[in-house]
Amino acid sequence: MKLLVDGIFFQLSSTGIARLWLELLARLATFPEIKIVMLDRGNCPIIPNVERLPFPSYTSTCTAADSFLIDRICKDLDIDVFTTTYYTSALTVPQVLMVYDMIPEILGFNLSDRIWQEKQIAISYSNYFACISKNTLSDLKKFYPHIPNDRMVLAYCGVDKRVFKKAPQAAIEDFRSRYGLNREYFIVVGSRRQHNNYKNVSLLFETMKMHRIRNIDVLCVGGEPNLEDVSSGVAARRLDLDSEELCSAYSGAIALVYPSLYEGFGLPVAEAMASECPVITTRFGSLAEVAGDAAIFISGHDHNEMKFALEQVRSPTVREQLVEKGLRQSALYDWDRTTKIFYDVISRAYSERHCKSRIEFCERWKKLRSLQSAVDVGV
C-alpha cells in the first residue's frame, strides 16, 4: 500500500500535532507492507523509511488548486490512500482524516476563514476519521451527524514511555541548575492563550497575583514567545525544551497546571502523569477523559478554587495518590496501539479504493472542486 501524507502541519507549527505525527509515522514506517511518501511543504522532519517530496508551501489561498496538485502527485506516484497532518484533501484516492478537535466549531471561530472551510472540505471528502479522543469523536458526530459510526475510530494519542517516566534525581537537578530553576515551580506547557483565551493560563497568573503566591516560580514550556505581563513576585519564565528535558521539567515540578477550557486530547496531561508530575486541570473537552481520576479538577473560572488546588497539590499525601493514579492513567496511552488502529483504518480505506460508489462520488466531487477552483479569486 502506498500512503501519501501531507506534511502541512510541520510547515505551520511544531506543537502537539507535529509530535503526534512524528510518533505515528516513525512507527507506521516500520510496517513492511506500507510505503510512505510525505509532501514536504517546509520543515518536514527526516523519518526513516519515509520519502519526502518537495511540495509548494501552504498559503491559505488557491486551496482547491492545491487539491489538484495533490491529486497529480497521487496519480504520478500511484498512491492508494491519502492522509494529512492538517486540513488538506485529495480528489480521487481514499482519504483518512485525523481529527484533533472541533475547537473552531465549538468556540465560534470565524468558520468562513479559508482554513476552516478546508476543514469542512476534508471532512466531507474523507472516507474514515481517526479521532484522538472520545470527546473529539462525539463532537465530530455532533457537527457531522450523517457520518456513519463505522467510519469513525478512536485513536488516542500516546505517551512515549521510553522518554516520559520519572526522571532520575540527578537529571532533574542537572536540568534545574542548567536553567537556574532554584525555587519550586509549577509547569505550564504549550500555548497559554489562543482564540478567546481558551487555554486560560491567565487564571493561574491571576490567582498567584491575587493571592500573593510569591515563593513559587512558573515555568512555561513552548507556547507564545512573549510571556504575559505577570505581576512582580510571580517569577515566570519561558523555555523551549526537547522531550528529554521536558520530562525532567515535569518530574521536577510541583504540578502541571493546565486550566484549558477545551482540548482535543491534552498530551501534556498524559505525559506529565507518566513523568510522575501531579496535574491540575479542568473537565472540559477531552480533559476529563484523558485525566481520568488522576488529577485535581477545577472549574477553570474560579480564582479561589485555583488557589485551593495549588495548595492541595503540595500536600504529600495528595501528591502520592495523584502520582500513583497518574501512572495508571497514562499507561492507557500508547503510540504503538494508536499506530495499529491507524494502520487498520488506512487498510480499510485501501480496500475500498475501487469501490464503484466511491469512484462516482469522486467524479462529482472533482468536478465541483474544479468549479470551485475556477471561481476562486482569493489571492
Next chain:
Amino acid sequence: MNKTRYSARRPLRKMIDIFYKSLRGPLSRTPSVAGMIQNVPSEISSEFRSDVYSDELARCVTILYNRCLGRNPEEAETQEWISLISRGRSIVEVIQDIDSSDEAQLRRNASSFGTTCSDGEFLLSAGELLYGRGLTPPEVEHWKRYLSEQPERRDEFVRSFVNAHIAEQFKTHEQAAVSAHDPSKCMILGTSRFLTRTEWDTRAQALVTTSAKHDEALVAASVKQNIVRRNSAPSRFEHSGDYAVSAIASMYKGKRYLENFLENITSQTFFDRSELIFIDANSPENEEQTIRSYQDRFPNIIYRRINYRIGVYDAWNIGVELARGRYITNTNLDDLRRRDSFEIQASVLDQNKDVDVVYQDFFYSMDPSLSFDEVAAFGFKSELPIITPHNLLVFNSPHNAPMWRKELHDELGLFDTSFRSAGDYEFWIRCMSHSKRFKKINTPHVVYYQNPEGISTNKDTNGVEEVHRILKRYSRKLISKELLKTRADLGKSLGVQPAESANYRDQSYYNLVQQELNSLGEKRWSNSSEIIRS
C-alpha cells in the same frame, strides 16, 4: 432617512415606513417594485387605504412615478390615481399598476446597461471601456457582489465610476502626493504586510545587538577577506562543456553592483554548467573592463555591448537569442543568489519535464552591501502562492528570479519590447494563457533588493500603465467563464434547481460551490453502497 422629507408636516407613519422599506429595502434589491409589495402584510395594505389623506397620496404618487418612471406625474395623472384609490383601489394595486406599465418596462430596459449579459460580462466590458483596462478577478468579484444582478445598479456603477474619474483628474498636487508610490516601503508579496524602511532599520539594529555578524568591524573584515580572495591566485575554473543554464544580465549603469554580482554568480555551484550573458545597454560606466577581467578566468561569461540605448527587454531578447542553455534565468545586478540557486532551479526543471517555469519565495533586502546570509537573517520573506490564472492577474509571482525553458520562446515568442518594466510579467501571463505550467520551489534561494531607484518601482515610469495594458490584453482570456456567469447559470453548472439558486444572492461563487461540496459529502453517506467492496 429623514421622514419629514416628503412633507412639511408630520408624516403618516405607516405610509412613510412602507416607502422607507420599499426604497431602502427590497425595492432596490429586485428589478420590479411589484416584487417588493408581495411582502407587505395584507392587514397593513387593507388598513392603509382608509387613513391616507389626498395630499399625502399625491406625494406618494410622485415618489412612485420618480422611482418607476423617472419623472414627475402630470397633475391629471395624480388626480386619476387618487380618484381610483378613493373608489376602492388599494395602494398596493396602484403600485403594481404603475410598476407594470409599459412606460416603466420601457424605462427599465432603456436605463440599464447591457441587460442581456451577466454582471460579470458587463463588468469586463465596462472595465475595458471605463478603466481602459481589464479587471482583475478580485475586482470582478467585488463589483459583482455590488451589482447583485440588479440592472439599475449598473447605472450607479457607471455613475460612481465617472464621478471618481473626474475627482481623480481634479486632485490637488498634495492629494496626489499622498497616494503616490513610496519607495521606502514595499508590500511583502503573498502577504498583506509591508516592509518599511523603519522596520528594516529596527531589525538591523536588533541583529547588531544580538549577533556579532553585523558588527562594523566584522563586515569590514569580511570585505577585506573578499578582496584578498579576489586578488589571490584563484583556483582554476573548468567549464563542463554542458550548458544547462544561461543567465542573462541586462546592464546599464551597473558599476556599483558589478563586482559583487560577478562574485555572486561565478561562485554558483552550477556555474560550470552555466553561462552568464551580459548585454550592455550602452552603459556609460565602462563596466566592460571589469567583466573582461573575469572573462579571463571564466570563459563562459559572454559580453555583448549595444552601442545605443535599448530597453531591458530588448537586452533580454538579445540574451535569449545568444543563449546556449536549455534553461534561462534573468539575473539582476543588484539581486543576490544563494550558491546553489541555479542548481536548485535547474534540477527541478530536470526532474519535472512537464514544468515550464520555476519560481520561489525570496528574501527582501534594503541594503545592497549585505551578503545572502545576512539578508536571510533579517527574515523578510515572500509567501508566494501556487500560481493560478486568477492570482497571476493580481501579482507577478515569478518575480525577480524565475528560471524557464528556453524552448518557451520558440513557441510563444520573445519578451514584448514595448514594455519598459512589466515585460517579464507579460511573458508569464502569456505563458499562462497557453496553459504553461509553473512550479513553486519553497527554498528561498534568492534576494530581491528593493531599489528606490529601480525602474519597476518608480512611480514616474510606466509601470501602472503597463500593468493596465497587460490586464486589457489578458483579463478576458484568463478570468474563468464560471466566474462571469449569472447565478442561475452557475446553479446549472452546480446542477441545482433554479429555485434553489434564487437564494444565492449574498454568497460568493466560491462559497456556493463550497456549500454544494459539503452537501455532496453529506449525501454520500445516505447511500450506504459505498461500503460495498468491489
